[in-house]
Amino acid sequence: MKSDELYALLRRRGVLWPSAEIYGGAQGLYDYGPLGAALKRRVEDAWTAWFVGRSPDYYRIEPAELVPEAVVRASGHLENFTDPEISCEACHAVFRAETVVEKVRPEGVDGLAPNQIEEVVRANHLKCPNCGSTALAVPRAFNLMFDVPFGVQRSERAYLLPETAQASYLAFARMWEVGRKALPLGIAVVGRAYRNEIAPRQVLFRMRSFTQAELQIFFDPADPPGRLGAYAEEKVPVLRVDRREKGEGSTAFVPARELVASGLPEFYVDHLVHLLRFLREVLGFPTERIRFFEKSDKERAFYNRIQFDAEVHLESLGGYKEVGAVHYRGDYDLRRHGDGSGKDLSVARPSGERVVPHVLELTFGVDRNLWALADVHLAHEGERTVWKLPPYLAPVQAGVFPLIPKEQRPFAERLTADLLAVGVAAAYDEASSIGKRYARMDEAGTPFCVTVDGPSLADGPDRGTVTLRQRDSKAQERVPAAELAARLAPSLRFPRPTMPPPL
RNA sequence: GCGGGCAUAGUGUAGUCUGGUUAUCACAUAGGCUUGCCAAGCCUAUAACCCGGGUUCAAAUCCCGGUGCCCGCACCA
Numbered sequence: 001m002k003s004d005e006l007y008a009l010l011r012r013r014g015v016l017w018p019s020a021e022i023y024g025g026a027q028g029l030y031d032y033g034p035l036g037a038a039l040k041r042r043v044e045d046a047w048t049a050w051f052v053g054r055s056p057d058y059y060r061i062e063p064a065e066l067v068p069e070a071v072v073r074a075s076g077h078l079e080n081f082t083d084p085e086i087s088c089e090a091c092h093a094v095f096r097a098e099t100v101v102e103k104v105r106p107e108g109v110d111g112l113a114p115n116q117i118e119e120v121v122r123a124n125h126l127k128c129p130n131c132g133s134t135a136l137a138v139p140r141a142f143n144l145m146f147d148v149p150f151g152v153q154r155s156e157r158a159y160l161l162p163e164t165a166q167a168s169y170l171a172f173a174r175m176w177e178v179g180r181k182a183l184p185l186g187i188a189v190v191g192r193a194y195r196n197e198i199a200p201r202q203v204l205f206r207m208r209s210f211t212q213a214e215l216q217i218f219f220d221p222a223d224p225p226g227r228l229g230a231y232a233e234e235k236v237p238v239l240r241v242d243r244r245e246k247g248e249g250s251t252a253f254v255p256a257r258e259l260v261a262s263g264l265p266e267f268y269v270d271h272l273v274h275l276l277r278f279l280r281e282v283l284g285f286p287t288e289r290i291r292f293f294e295k296s297d298k299e300r301a302f303y304n305r306i307q308f309d310a311e312v313h314l315e316s317l318g319g320y321k322e323v324g325a326v327h328y329r330g331d332y333d334l335r336r337h338g339d340g341s342g343k344d345l346s347v348a349r350p351s352g353e354r355v356v357p358h359v360l361e362l363t364f365g366v367d368r369n370l371w372a373l374a375d376v377h378l379a380h381e382g383e384r385t386v387w388k389l390p391p392y393l394a395p396v397q398a399g400v401f402p403l404i405p406k407e408q409r410p411f412a413e414r415l416t417a418d419l420l421a422v423g424v425a426a427a428y429d430e431a432s433s434i435g436k437r438y439a440r441m442d443e444a445g446t447p448f449c450v451t452v453d454g455p456s457l458a459d460g461p462d463r464g465t466v467t468l469r470q471r472d473s474k475a476q477e478r479v480p481a482a483e484l485a486a487r488l489a490p491s492l493r494f495p496r497p498t499m500p501p502p503l
Numbered sequence: 504g505c506g507g508g509c510a511u512a513g514u515g516u517a518g519u520c521u522g523g524u525u526a527u528c529a530c531a532u533a534g535g536c537u538u539g540c541c542a543a544g545c546c547u548a549u550a551a552c553c554c555g556g557g558u559u560c561a562a563a564u565c566c567c568g569g570u571g572c573c574c575g576c577a578c579c580a
Contacts, residue, residue: 023554144579
């Protein structure tokens with residue numbers, strides 16, 4: 001489905017819509033409706049079960065979203081999230097300062113103040129890359145972070161977190177104690193991050209307020225966590241730098257063992273496989289649509305030693321789009337915050353020797369994956385529109401209908417209440433024809449429909465059999481009403497990691 | 504941010520060029536009759552010209568500004 005069509009469908013069904021819609025909307029901000037909010041919660045819970053549930057030494061915390069200025073100063077966001085810009089007064093185009101000065105200053109403009117950049121521009125008589133005019137305006141800073149006046153006097157400044165990862169680094173010292181001083185230590189955050197994006201676009205793919213699910217694994221570089229074990233032969237879809245440099249753009253399916261043989265650390269590949277399996281086995285993305293895109297030295301942030309972006313091919317957006325990543329960040333973060341805070345964030349090995357833990361970051365864009373779940377699993381099948389969500393992710397898990405409302409209404413209503421009572425997200429519907437009710441549920445991704453009919457009442461007012469209908473196959477079978485919940489339960493549980501904890 | 508295009512019920516649209524009657528149609532939604540296992544039929548109802556200003560006897564239609572969306576570029580430590 002095209003992006004417009006998909007978005008219209010999601011709006012119509014109340015999955016999501018623009019924030020402040022009655023005021024014409026606000027760029028880059030979206031609200032989730034009932035279906036979207038429920039789906040999002042399930043994706044977050046499935047992510048938590050899969051990643052945080054992998055080890056007893058992994059913990060999920062919930063930090064504040066606002067941090068003091070010292071934090072973003074230390075993390076580097078205050079300087080690095082700021083791209084100096086130069087605008088042309090003749091044609092009004094705006095460029096990153098780096099682009100304008102690159103010929104005379106190949107090392108870039110990092111560390112230069114705006115007035116120093118201006119000196120470079122004037123001294124070299126630089127011209128506008130667009131129209132060639134020399135009427136270039138004073139560079140100004142554009143920071144992607146939202147800053148907020150803080151305190152009663154509003155005299156301090158706080159920042160909305162530009163990435164949730166920072167909160168995990170801030171929590172490390174406390175969590176080292178809470179987690180009883182053991183490495184590896186995993187700190188996960190599922191929360192909002194905020195960026196004042198220059199051009200928010202493509203709905204959930206670039207928002208100004210978005211949800212990240214991130215797991216930061218702190219470990220001793222002398223004893224990194226993760227062994228491939230049974231997954232050594234797992235074929236990983238990768239597009240590596242060497243291949244790209246040869247102009248080759250297709251995905252290669254490389255056994256995990258070979259990735260290690262090519263020089264990637266085993267612990268890194270282990271987590272790549274774990275993320276691959278999450279995308280494939282939990283979110284249900286077909287392997288052919290997934291690839292891990294290796295970022296080169298130039299493309300990745302300087303503190304990332306290894307970076308593969310997880311990408312999914314999306315029809316609606318016309319190509320591969322990033323939905324997550326695995327970053328080996330070394331000891332950059334704890335060193336920066338150690339320096340910034342003046343606290344020693346190194347820890348003692350059993351031998352007594354001290355080490356600053358390294359960080360492996362698993363990052364996952366919740367909103368983007370929601371869009372991907374719609375793109376991949378929501379499709380027209382002839383007349384039908386079916387959202388083939390994995391059953392445990394579906395916002396509504398069972399639709400319950402009386403075939404003839406005036407006859408089976410009480411039975412069906414009681415059955416709905418019984419299912420809700422045991423934790424099945426059931427929805428009762430008696431409006432319009434039975435076919436239409438199935439169709440509505442298909443579009444909402446509901447995996448099961450239960451119809452109460454004439455024979456249901458034969459054994460008594462609430463003890464008979466009902467028709468259980470499967471969304472994907474449309475197959476029907478008769479099931480005793482009393483056994484329904486137990487029958488559905490296995491399909492509604494989140495998959496759990498079968499890989500051993502990375503110890 | 505730049506350039507181009509676009510904006511009409513919940514969704515998709517006709518009408519805009521060439522200003523003029525009660526703003527078209529389909530689906531969806533709600534109610535009724537009927538039917539009863541895959542979007543059946545009939546009747547009825549709800550529901551729209553993005554916001555602000557201007558031109559005009561008269562603006563969905565023309566002009567200006569804003570906002571939002573789409574595409575390309577740029578951006579995405």
